[in-house]
Amino acid sequence: MIHIIDYGMGNLGSMRNMLKRIGSNVTIESDPPALALAKKLILPGVGSFDAAMARINESPGLRDLLEHKANVEKIPVLGVCLGMQLLTDSSEEGKLPGLGWIKAKTLRFPNKDGLKVPHMGWNVATPVKKSPLTDEVSKEPRYYFVHSFCVHVEDAEHSIMRTNYGGDFDSAISRDNIYGVQFHPEKSHRFGMQILTNFSNL
Numbered sequence: 001m002i003h004i005i006d007y008g009m010g011n012l013g014s015m016r017n018m019l020k021r022i023g024s025n026v027t028i029e030s031d032p033p034a035l036a037l038a039k040k041l042i043l044p045g046v047g048s049f050d051a052a053m054a055r056i057n058e059s060p061g062l063r064d065l066l067e068h069k070a071n072v073e074k075i076p077v078l079g080v081c082l083g084m085q086l087l088t089d090s091s092e093e094g095k096l097p098g099l100g101w102i103k104a105k106t107l108r109f110p111n112k113d114g115l116k117v118p119h120m121g122w123n124v125a126t127p128v129k130k131s132p133l134t135d136e137v138s139k140e141p142r143y144y145f146v147h148s149f150c151v152h153v154e155d156a157e158h159s160i161m162r163t164n165y166g167g168d169f170d171s172a173i174s175r176d177n178i179y180g181v182q183f184h185p186e187k188s189h190r191f192g193m194q195i196l197t198n199f200s201n202l
Helices: 010-022 048-059 061-073 083-085 188-201
Strands: 002-005 024-028 040-042 077-081 104-108 119-124 142-147 149-153 159-164 167-173 178-181
Touching: 002 010, 010 024, 010 188, 040 188, 048 061, 048 083, 077 119, 077 149, 083 149, 083 178, 119 149, 119 159, 119 178, 142 188
Parallel strands: 002 024, 002 040, 040 077, 077 178
Antiparallel strands: 104 149, 119 142, 159 167, 167 178
16 A cells, blocks of 8 residues: 655645556555555655645654654655655755755756746656666656756765756655655656556565
């Protein structure tokens, strides 16, 4: 069973619908005792970094439960869009520390003439490292992005896909059982379906 974490900061319905479409057993849950039963977790996110971290930190039992599932039980976890940024140490968007599960920073896009921010629309995410999350993904898959900040890992070993928009950034990251994608796989048609199928099969 895949549990999508409802902490008030995500577009949950479209993710659930896509997972059901590919045949996954999925539920949306906010209650830590129910989340404790999860075999896989998806951390979505829409909005600001600090608001999301505050929700996680202030929801009774949620932060401790997530830490235990990810770092003790080591079940597969997938952060999506803002959810991926929360996996990092910090963000230039806010002041609160992130979850820090992958050594990385979330930075503003460079201030370049003609570069529109947010980065919105379809773009290529090039696989740069073999990963179970990207099995059977084509060489130049296209995904749907909507974001104003981008992730840069400290260790290239943790980057599994990269994208160029005003410069290269890490559009998919991983460490052991923890994965993140900056794009929206639930809105990325067959390319996104493959990513979610791979996660479901972990």
